[in-house]
Amino acid sequence: MSRVIVFGGHGRIALLLAPILVARGDEVTSVIRNPDHVSDVEQTGATARVADIEQSDTAAIADLIRGHDAVVWSAGAGGGDRERTYAVDRDAAIRSMDAASAAGVKRYVMVSWLGSTADHGVPEDDSFFPYADAKWAADEHLRGTDLDGTILGPGTLTLDDPTGRIDLEAPDRGRVARADVAAVIAGAIAEPLTIGRTIRFGNGTPESSEPIAAALKR
Template structure:
């Protein structure tokens, strides 16, 4: 059994992730900002922890993280407001990484996006620029840390049923179901071969995809 802390616990991916982790015997704590979401989170089998990650400094985040075996960052501002996007997707994410180091919790899985590269190609006047810029900064912060990190870069997210299969490094930015992203997080947490890697993926098709565990093993 592992103790897993999930930031962004009321997000659509996190709500699918928690029951998968609980089913394999993990103890899951999901961090949420809105107390009205406690019931939704606890229905997944996770324990809800109400905390505003935008307001917490590294020391406060370290207190939340301490005692866990792994951290999953699946939080995000949801786009729209550039100031809040930077505050959550970049600044709070980076503080959580520093806090994980301070708390002695090495395993860290960051949910990014498939196009997160230095040359992401999003112009500064595009409303999506703040998201792309913030995600790339957070990715780089994790790469520069001493954490045993994995960066997951899913393609466009869908509400499709899970397929249990993904394609690594698809030629286009593809699509992937949120349920399959949740399954990829579970596999990444338990597969040491994913440490230190940036894994970009989509669902692909029957000919180009592999079962998730097999795809991540490479």
């Protein structure tokens, strides 16, 4: 059994992740900003904690994290507001990493995106640029910490039924069911071979994909 804290606990992926973790015996704390979402979160079997991570300093976030075994960062500003995107997707994410170190919680899983690279190619005048820039900065910060970090880079998210399979290599790997992303997060938490890796994936095709557990071991 692991004690897992999930930031962005009311997001679609987090709401799919929590039941997976609970079903295997983990204790899940889901951090949410809106108290109106407590019921939705607790229906997944997780314990809801209300906190505005955008406004929380490192010490306050460390207090939330302390006592857990793993951190999952699945929070995001949702786009549309440049300043808030940087405040959440970059600055708050970085504070959570520093907080995890301060709290002595080494395992950290970052939910990023497929295109998070230094040469992501998004023009600065594109409305998507702040997200691309913020995620890249957060990913790079995690790589420079002493945490046992894993960066997950799913492609375009869909509401398709889960396949239980992902593709790490083919050009058409980019689309992926949110339920499969949740399964990848759960698998990564428990798989030591994912530590130190950046795993970019989509569902691919039946021919190009492989079972999630097998992909995470490579």
